Amino acid sequence: MSSDAPQDIASGIAANLPYLRRYARALTGSQQAGDRYAAATLEAILSDDSVLGGAETPKLGLFRAFHAVWSSAGGMVSEAPDDAVSRRAQRRLSALTENTREALLLHKIEGFPFEEIAAIMQVDAEEAAELVEIALREMEGALAGKVLVIEDEAIIAMDISSIIEEMGHTVTGNARTRAEAVRLARAERPDLILADIQLADNSSGIDAVKDILADVPDVPVVFVTAFPERLLTGERPEPAFLISKPYSEDQIWSAVSQAMFFSSTETLAA
Incomplete structure (x- = not known):
């Protein structure tokens, strides 16, 4: 192994750590718990880098090491979820x-x-x-609900809406700006929000979601962004469901289904 190999491994792990944290957050329902598992994974690698298992890529090795830690802990979350959405998510895990x-x-x-x-x-x-x-x-087919799409690019908004409607959900509207998103959410309460980050008037999809959640808390959110690393810094609360652009239909299907399934209440489809 060349003298550059340890540095290459470290660089590869650092580059893929935000995506491990995204995965851990979605898996545990808690940013704090997810980060605890991610930190334990890094500690395990520092103690013995054989946990990487001679993986072909740093990302594969990092996720393999995480699962060794996750499995050894029994896949359990030892602390309370972040919020009511996450509490419902954890209750549904047993199903x-x-x-x-x-x-x-x-x-x-x-x-x-x-x-x-x-x-x-x-x-x-x-x-x-x-x-x-x-x-x-x-x-x-477990649940169907109302989805608000916040996306300023018309073609992308139409594509996402089509995927969501084919899944059996109802799209309550497509908002291109922060103000429009808030207005649509107030007009018809969504069961889930799917939001881009950068909107048409240079407003933020993050701020739009914060405004909406101030009115209707505990609504699950799926973010779609070309720059996922900007939301995976650990410096503030992070979304459980974060899709990178360009996205696939499978990614939209999976994120929306999981958010709706794990974060819903019994009256969601009523």
């Missing part, structure tokens, strides 16, 4: 078959193929694919 949500997040949100999921979770590729299919079946 899913063991290991299926991990596989679904790894595949649909983080983009790992089944062979790499198998390496991360220490199963074979066929089992990894089956875990994802089980999660999809268990979530499919």
Whole structure:
């Protein structure tokens, strides 16, 4: 191994750490708990870098090390979720078959193929694919709700709305600005918000969401952005569901389904 190898590994881990934190946040329902697992993963690597398992890429090794820590802890979250949305999310975890949500997040949100999921979770590729299919079946058609789309690019807004409607949800409106988003949310309370970060009038989708949540708290949010690292800094509360542009239909489907499934109440579809 060359003298540059440890530095290359460190650089690769640093580059992929925001995405591990995103995954851990979605998995645990708590930014604090997710960061605790991420920190434990880094400590494990520093103590013995063999936990990386000779992975082909730093990202694969980092996620494999995380799952070694996660599995050794029994996949349990020891602290209270961040908010009411996260509390509902954790209650619904018990309804899913063991290991299926991990596989679904790894595949649909983080983009790992089944062979790499198998390496991360220490199963074979066929089992990894089956875990994802089980999660999809268990979530499919479970709930339908009203979704507010906040997106300033008309073609993207139409595409996202089409995906959401094909899933059986209702789109309450497409907002291009912060003010329009707030107005639409007040006119018809959404069950979920899907928001871009940069809006048409240079206003912020983050600020629009904050305004809406001040009126109707505990509504789950999915952010779509070309710059996910800007929201994955650890310096402020972060979204549980964050999709990178360019997105795939599968990513929209997975994030919306999970947010709706795990964050909903019994009266959501009423």
